Amino acid sequence: MTDGNPGQLTVAITRDTTLDWMNRFAAEMSEHRQELVALDTAIGDGDHGTNMNRGMTKAIERLGAAEQPDVGAVLKTVAMALVSTVGGAAGPLYGTLFLQMGNALAGQETVDLATYAGAWRKGLEGVQARGKAQPQDKTMVDALIPAVDALEGASDLDGGLRAAAQAAQEGMTATTPLVARKGRASYLGERSAGHQDPGATSTYYLFESAVEAFAG
Amino acid sequence: MKKLINAPDAVLQDELHGIEAAHGDRVRVSYDPAYIVRIDAPVQGKVGIISGGGSGHEPMHGGYVGPGMLDAACPGEVFTSPTPDQMIEATKAVNGGAGVVHVVKNYTGDVMNFDMAAEMGRGEDIEVETVLTNDDVAVEDSLYTAGRRGVGVTVLVEKICGGAAEDRKSLKEVADLGRRVNANGRSMGMALTPCITPASGNPSFELGDDEVEIGIGIHGEPGRFREKIGPASQIAERLMTPILEDLPFNSGDRVLAFVNGMGGTPLIELYIMYNEVAKIAQERGLTIERNLIGNYITSLEMQGCSITLLKLDDEMVRYWDAPVNTPALRWGV
Numbered sequence: 001m002t003d004g005n006p007g008q009l010t011v012a013i014t015r016d017t018t019l020d021w022m023n024r025f026a027a028e029m030s031e032h033r034q035e036l037v038a039l040d041t042a043i044g045d046g047d048h049g050t051n052m053n054r055g056m057t058k059a060i061e062r063l064g065a066a067e068q069p070d071v072g073a074v075l076k077t078v079a080m081a082l083v084s085t086v087g088g089a090a091g092p093l094y095g096t097l098f099l100q101m102g103n104a105l106a107g108q109e110t111v112d113l114a115t116y117a118g119a120w121r122k123g124l125e126g127v128q129a130r131g132k133a134q135p136q137d138k139t140m141v142d143a144l145i146p147a148v149d150a151l152e153g154a155s156d157l158d159g160g161l162r163a164a165a166q167a168a169q170e171g172m173t174a175t176t177p178l179v180a181r182k183g184r185a186s187y188l189g190e191r192s193a194g195h196q197d198p199g200a201t202s203t204y205y206l207f208e209s210a211v212e213a214f215a216g
Numbered sequence: 217m218k219k220l221i222n223a224p225d226a227v228l229q230d231e232l233h234g235i236e237a238a239h240g241d242r243v244r245v246s247y248d249p250a251y252i253v254r255i256d257a258p259v260q261g262k263v264g265i266i267s268g269g270g271s272g273h274e275p276m277h278g279g280y281v282g283p284g285m286l287d288a289a290c291p292g293e294v295f296t297s298p299t300p301d302q303m304i305e306a307t308k309a310v311n312g313g314a315g316v317v318h319v320v321k322n323y324t325g326d327v328m329n330f331d332m333a334a335e336m337g338r339g340e341d342i343e344v345e346t347v348l349t350n351d352d353v354a355v356e357d358s359l360y361t362a363g364r365r366g367v368g369v370t371v372l373v374e375k376i377c378g379g380a381a382e383d384r385k386s387l388k389e390v391a392d393l394g395r396r397v398n399a400n401g402r403s404m405g406m407a408l409t410p411c412i413t414p415a416s417g418n419p420s421f422e423l424g425d426d427e428v429e430i431g432i433g434i435h436g437e438p439g440r441f442r443e444k445i446g447p448a449s450q451i452a453e454r455l456m457t458p459i460l461e462d463l464p465f466n467s468g469d470r471v472l473a474f475v476n477g478m479g480g481t482p483l484i485e486l487y488i489m490y491n492e493v494a495k496i497a498q499e500r501g502l503t504i505e506r507n508l509i510g511n512y513i514t515s516l517e518m519q520g521c522s523i524t525l526l527k528l529d530d531e532m533v534r535y536w537d538a539p540v541n542t543p544a545l546r547w548g549v
Contacts, residue, residue: 037416045295045435046416054293083332084249087270087296092328130328183324186361187437 011214013111013157014198018062018074021213026056028205043185046200048090055086055094070109075102089183090199093127093140100126113160117151124148133183138180138192140199143171147207161215165207175209217417222245224414228271228293239543243281252278253288257310262290263381263390266308267319267374268303269326270295272413273434276371276513280545285378286319286542294413294516295435297325303333306376307342309410315343317385317394319374321366322350328516345391349373351403351524353462354431354440365433368476368524369401371512372536375545378538379535381438397532402459405522406439407432407478427510430454434515434522448485452492455523460500465525467501474507474524479514481521486510489521490523497525506536 011017018187029036029052036049057079068074075098083095104119105111111119115174124144146167175197183199185192221227228250235252236245243252251268258264267277268290273494277289287310292298307316320330327348334344349366377394385393407429410419420436423429428451431439445451465471475490477483490509497504505528513522539548 032534041416041418041420045437046413046418046420047293047296050415051293084299085299087292087299087329088325089297091297091299091325092332095332130331130471131324155499181361183362184435184437187355187365187433189356189361 013071013116013214014109015068015071015074017213018071019068021210022056022074022078023060024062024212025206026060028209029053029056029202032205036198037203039196039201042195043188043192044182044198045184046137047088048202051086051088051090052094052202055077055082058085070105070107071111072102072104072106072108075099078102079200089131090202093131093199094127096130097123113151113154113157116157117154117160120148122152126174133182136178137182138178138185138197138200139182140197140203141202142175142178142197143168143203143207146171147203158215161207161211165204165211168204168207170206172196175200188194217412217414219414221414224417227414228291229273232291235543236486241302242541242543246305249290249299249305251288251290251302251306251309252281253309254281254283254317255307257287258312259287260312260436261314262312262384263314263387264307264312264316265319265374265377265381265390266290266303266306266310266316267370268292268298268306268330269321269323270297270435272411272516273513275511277374277546280371280374280542281543282540283549284538284540284542285374285545291492294415297323297329300329300333300336303330304336304340307333307344308340311342315345315393317377317381317387318344318346319370320348322345322348322363323365323516324362338532343387345387346524347373347377347391347394347398349398351398351401352405352433353402353458354404354433365437367405367434368403368474368513368522369398369526371476371508372401372472372474372524373397375540376532376535379538380531382538383535393531393535396529399525400463401524402462403522403524404455404459405432405434405478405520406430406455407436407518407520408445409480409519411436411479411518413516428520432515432518432520434513436515436518440520448488449492452489452496452523456496457492459523459525460496463525463527465500465502465527470505470528471497471505472506472508472526473497473504473533474512474526475509476513476522476524477511478518478520478522479511480517480519481511483510486521489523493523505533
């Protein structure tokens with residue numbers, strides 16, 4: 001709950017605010033569908049925005065269809081919806097991210113900064129194990145790593161979320177000059193440079209939605 | 217964008233209904249999760265073979281479901297890998313007690329989804345062997361790329377493994393044969409025009425009226441280079457040289473030559489290309505013992521072609537010639 005003091009706007013991470021986070025992320029995927037399609041058309045196969053929008057639409061449908069007892073349950077429901085509806089590389093990668101986070105937060109009704117950051121770390125490790133991407137490969141990992149680092153280095157949730165979103169944005173922007181070494185963009189070799197990575201972009205929106213949902 | 221569709225979001229479902237309407241006597245269609253399966257599956261005692269991948273490459277893979285080839289196919293959205301739940305259900309549907317082969321084209325999404333299916337499917341007590349196809353010489357194979365793409369050889373793997381499975385070869389024998397076909401096959405493609413996915417509505421890349429893209433992938437991924445269009449003989453040379461040098465193919469080798477259309481190329485042009493391929497093969501001392509010419513692994517309405525050469529051995533020839541009865545490939549029945 002907000003207490004009304006400037007700089008102290010943090011909303012607790014609970015089941016309800018996590019649902020709000022997912023609703024906001026779904027809205028971002030719908031709103032930015034064409035942007036993600038355009039980014040993916042430049043260096044991939046042009047389906048990222050469409051697939052993420054389809055997956056998050058299904059996730060919100062499933063969240064509404066069954067009682068979600070805790071934070072972990074919300075994230076696991078999203079994970080399974082993405083795995084079974086997105087396809088491509090984004091389905092297994094985002095599915096693994098949310099599944100690992102959901103497992104880390106299983107049974108939790110309220111989550112503090114350290115626990116939340118720890119769940120992101122597990123999610124990041126899962127994504128890297130699944131996709132084998134390293135930093136600078138021009139993937140979602142380039143937004144995830146600095147954002148998770150920022151969360152872990154923060155002293156309060158509000159500041160941590162804002163720092164994470166900013167770090168994700170910087171990581172996303174920094175993918176532009178990189179030559180892709182993973183995924184379909186890697187087939188382009190040098191020609192993949194000069195384009196922002198669509199996966200890093202959707203990851204930035206995930207952190208941006210977290211600020212909106214949890215930091216008021 | 218002009219396409220014969222009802223709505224971009226309905227493309228896959230509408231196509232599946234069409235397949236069921238046309239071929240319901242021999243295949244069954246599951247809509248959720250989406251897969252196409254032989255009507256007599258599971259065939260007891262036979263190794264089951266499934267494949268899957270994004271749609272837009274028709275007739276691959278759904279058109280190859282039937283006796284002598286695939287037991288099931290899992291179609292994804294256009295150019296998007298299918299999902300693990302499809303693969304798990306299809307695997308269960310075709311398991312006749314002898315195990316199941318997954319034929320997977322080497323794309324990041326396909327590989328990850330089939331991996332997840334294998335992990336999530338553990339506990340179903342079905343033995344699964346994966347055959348990965350990665351025959352596209354246009355892509356540099358290194359630690360710093362996603363590796364070579366699976367293209368034309370996939371059709372040959374599915375046919376030859378299908379023949380071996382009908383002959384009641386074991387799971388390991390079928391999978392090893394599939395891996396041998398992949399290891400001895402090389403492909404390269406080219407495009408005269410881009411293609412348009414229904415979801416994006418825009419061309420996948422820009423190509424001048426007088427330009428061709430050499431080394432194109434089946435999702436419109438740009439290739440090695442582009443150049444001004446030349447005669448068919450020159451284009452055949454551009455594709456055949458990297459293929460021949462890569463394996464390498466040597467004088468005296470017996471080969472299967474597969475000239476594939478990307479979807480929008482008329483057969484007349486594919487035969488012109490085949491003639492050029494045959495001339496080059498003859499110059500190099502290769503014997504073309506079998507051939508396949510037509511649109512078998514496509515890229516929507518893209519104009520262009522790919523060439524696949526497979527170095528044959530007796531077992532491959534035997535199972536290539538074996539009867540096959542699918543909507544898209546049919547002989548010996």
